Amino acid sequence: MAERKLFKGNEAVAEAAVRAGCRFFFGYPITPQNEIPEYMSRRLPEVGGVFLQAESEVAAINMVYGAAGAGVRVMTSSSSPGISLKQEGISYIAGAELPCLIVNMVRGGPGLGGIQPAQSDYFQAVKGGGHGDYHCIVFAPASVQEMVDLTMHAFDVAEKYRMPVMMLGDGVLGQMMEPVVFPDPAPRDLPTPDWATNGARDGRATRLINSIYIKPDDLLRHNHKLQAKFKQAQVDEVRCETVNTEDADIVLVAYGTSARVCRSAMDRARSEGLRVGLVRPITVSPFPYQVIADVARTARAFLAVEMSMGQMVEDVKLGALGAAPVHFYGTPGGIVPTAAAIVEEARKIAKAEVGK
Amino acid sequence: MKQVYAVPKALQPRATHYCPGCTHGIAHKLVAEAIDELGVRDRTVGVAPVGCAVFAYDYFDCDFQQASHGRAPAVATGIRRALPDAVVFAYQGDGDLASIGAAEIVHAAMRGERITVIFINNAIYGMTGGQMAPTTLVGQKTTTSPAGRKLEHAGSPIRIAEMLSTIPGAAYVARVALSSPAHVARAKRAIRKAFDTQLAGAGFSLVECLSTCPTNWGMAPIEAMTWLEENMIPYYPLGEFRTPEGGASNG
């Protein structure tokens, strides 16, 4: 039985990546995720890996592109303004079908914003972010243990689909300390993929890592291929937790840090006689639309709770498709919502929707 | 009969998309000749830029990655770090390397990244239709400097070889011209030396190739080569600016 250790979220992500076989990290400092590159700068040399502090986020993501194209497990991490800078590279990585992990410990924006935790980059993470039609697979952990488990899973998913995978956290998740168990990594042979540009040895045909398709027909086919992969991920990779939704009148929908608060709010509301449930998307891309649709058949209303001005709420509405009203409560600017405020919102909605 | 000149094997046997007389083709051949001579085709990974050479991967017979605009040195860095025994080269134009990618090239050199960069300086943006480049000469007319580049407005053209030669990690930095048989012979030696520098583990290497853009300069191929020699070489002097054996004379 693996030992439980107290780990800070950021360092837990880094250690999990190492245990998943990631040996290459390219990054650039930005608060609140600096523990990840700092940890990697110590840890990767111990296992024969490479940590390299790039000259910018732009350079870092392009180093990820090069290393991923060479066929190795590779990651980067950043926070909102830095992720904005990486978007061009992420688009190229998606276009060139390269697997990698991008950790995003979101802080408040827009612009330089603040350094406090936020969920205001949901659109950027799940709707593309860079140019062109593409999706990342985006995980939204809500605990340090879940960050560990999802990070170890993320590399497999990235390679299965040849897609960039994002770990969407925030300053709270990165900084909090919780006991975690690191699954013993099964001794795994990580073969070099058969598309990697690692030198055309032994007479094999040359390979190309590329995102340019200058003939419209080719680009059309390429886009259909990218979309087909994501459609498959929508079938096979959606993860979602539901709590107390069976009898709930009001169902909270939240991910990550705000989902932790919603769980407390749900318990408090139940103790006060309000039938409140919780849907917690674990993958926010692909989004658990079907879970929302199923819950919409029995719930009176949804309340999406986000540390933003309302972004995921649009996906909740897409899932509900009018079968139940979708309300929103948000705390932008680096503010974490309080359970009391959420309960108050739920009570108001119950009065309006259930009282009818 | 004895073969005096053979098309290098590291080139794919296909026609390029480059305009007639464009010296990109000469640079491609010199790179391919170096790869052939060193016998490293099967462990070479090239990085193509954004610009006229975006399709370079179609012309070299080795593994390739295509990079976003200006980021070829960063992509090459990722490949280099992942594949310690690969031969890694980036091929970039002057808009790509000297403008949008200025940070990436400086820091790749600063790290002494063991990559070879072939830098094509033709004083103009070719692929996009002849706009002013950071290397456009003062007075040179382009589609975005229709009255000629003005010093007080756009500043001086950037001398990349000289700038990089101040960086200790840059083990080999040279500037050559592709405008005559004698210059091409020197360019061939410089490109070979740049790859030798990489294989010796000495650090970063870059060869700036003064090149022609007959189409966007509005000149016939030979006229363009003459223009290069009369106008570019006086501003962009040729020679080796840093060498692994140069010691104190470097920089």
Add this chain to the structure above:
Amino acid sequence: MSKVVFDEAKCKGCGVCVHFCPKKVIQMADRINAKGYHPAYLANEGDCISCGTCGRMCPDAVIEVFKP
């Protein structure tokens, strides 16, 4: 076999080989190739010294040179 062999289909008729040939033995043909260019050809093999200059200067890897 000719001293200078042209992969004529790749020739873009730029004339660089013609210009730099020290013996002026290369000319541009009157006919056009599949690309629509007048290709270069060896007009005077007798005076060719097999120096290889045309091959080295050709931007399109059209030319290979041989010495008897």
